[in-house]
Amino acid sequence: MKPLPMRLGDLSVGFVQALADAVRSCAHDPAPLLEQFGLDTARLAQPLARLSIPRYMRLGHAAIALTGNAALGLRMGQLSRLSQVGLAGVTAAQAPTVREAARTLIRFEPLYGSNYRGQSSLHEDARGAWLRFYSISPYNAYNRFVVDSIIAGWLQHLSTVAAQPLSCEQIDIEFSEPDYALHYSELGSAAIHFRADTNQLRLNHATLDLRNPQHCPSTWAYLLQLCERELEQLTRTRSLRERITQLLGPLLNGGREPDLEEVAARLKLPTWTLRRKLTEEGTQFRAILNDTRRDLAMTYIRDTELAFGEIAYLLGFASAEAFQRAFKRWNAQTPGEYRRRQRQSA
Structure with missing residues (x-):
């Protein structure tokens, strides 16, 4: 099955209200910009509606360009x-x-x-x-x-x-x-x-x-x-795999690869207990780490403008070259090819 890119995160559409007010304070009408991002009045009024982090960042960037206010x-x-x-x-x-x-x-x-x-x-x-x-x-x-x-x-x-x-x-x-x-x-x-x-x-x-x-x-x-x-x-239904995936994001950042012992310490479990529990769920730590890196890589390439060297750093790779080799192994294409195809199909 083809892996689906994971979400980098999301936030309440209530944050958009502050952005709209800021744009308005700069003597600009925020409505056309919000509609461009699919954020009309009905969407902003939906209970528990969320906006993805990449979309929010693109919206903020567009609002700064519209107002000319870098301190927006x-x-x-x-x-x-x-x-x-x-x-x-x-x-x-x-x-x-x-x-x-x-x-x-x-x-x-x-x-x-x-x-x-x-x-x-x-x-x-x-x-x-x-x-x-x-x-x-x-x-x-x-x-x-x-x-x-x-x-x-x-x-x-x-x-x-x-x-x-x-x-x-x-x-x-x-x-x-x-x-x-x-x-x-x-x-x-x-x-x-x-x-x-x-x-x-x-x-x-x-x-x-x-x-x-x-x-x-x-x-x-x-x-x-x-x-x-x-x-x-929000938290009671998460599997051990999901909890580990959530932990890996912050631990990966910085050009280093977290190990099983570090994750076990964060979960307050002995290393051998964590290994046993993962076996019971039919998986291993290395598989979760690789899947998390792969899914995050696809999301970063698709949804952000980050350079491949920056993505490599965020995913704990020692170099951009190591990241590009891993990505090609995962997806049978280079990061550059994947980004071009995603942009062409958008």
């Missing part, structure tokens, strides 16, 4: 609303404090967005916390706006909870300082560090402890129950 991602974040991230956002809006709102947005992120590259995280310590967005490198004109919109959006959402503008202590951005770097000053007086090890913002304890004047304990408790129920529904 920052504007998107500033104009975003908690309701646009669905049930998780509505729940966060009822959190008792900024801290609980941040925890809610991070814990229930799978309800409004998923990406094989990873999941956002909250790192709390004695002095405050980091809200960390996973790496989506290599960066280019198609994905820098995503990082900008997430960082600015977090700050906007938590400001909504506190009913006052919040200032963070520091913002770290993985990519190099862009031409529009001055626009980051709109996020407050925080120190901005480009070419950082990760994408994150820092909040101190005083900010995290700010109370939500709109908090209602009973509503908050009920919404949390709904979120937990939805999250359980």
Whole structure:
């Protein structure tokens, strides 16, 4: 059977509302652009509707081209609303404090967005916390706006909870300082560090402890129950193979190949137990690794503009040549031939 390219991830169409508002703030009508991407009013009103990550990146790139505003991602974040991230956002809006709102947005992120590259995280310590967005490198004109919109959006959402503008202590951005770097000053007086090890913002304890004047304990408790129920529904039916496939994405990134021991540690299983369970499911770790690489390779080539060397790095190959040999072995054609045929048939 011919393998089907796997999805790189998707997110709620609610994110499109912030993009439309940002385009509108630049004195442009977003409707023609959205319709070009199949996002008419009816589609945007569908419950639980999702948009693929590659399509979202192409939409953002097109919106930046339309407006001529390279900092559009920052504007998107500033104009975003908690309701646009669905049930998780509505729940966060009822959190008792900024801290609980941040925890809610991070814990229930799978309800409004998923990406094989990873999941956002909250790192709390004695002095405050980091809200960390996973790496989506290599960066280019198609994905820098995503990082900008997430960082600015977090700050906007938590400001909504506190009913006052919040200032963070520091913002770290993985990519190099862009031409529009001055626009980051709109996020407050925080120190901005480009070419950082990760994408994150820092909040101190005083900010995290700010109370939500709109908090209602009973509503908050009920919404949390709904979120937990939805999250359980998302995760309880996954097979071991599916769980490993989800883990492999972030582990592959960086030109290295994860091994069975590393995956077993992430699953909190002894290596021999993981090997036995995979045998019971009729598969092996190497087969899952190869299938994941193959499916991701096909998706990257089909849905993105990444160079083959960049794809090789993302899939854990030591070189572009090693990747191209593997791809030809999997599909009986080179990556270049596959991309050309996909573009011709589109």
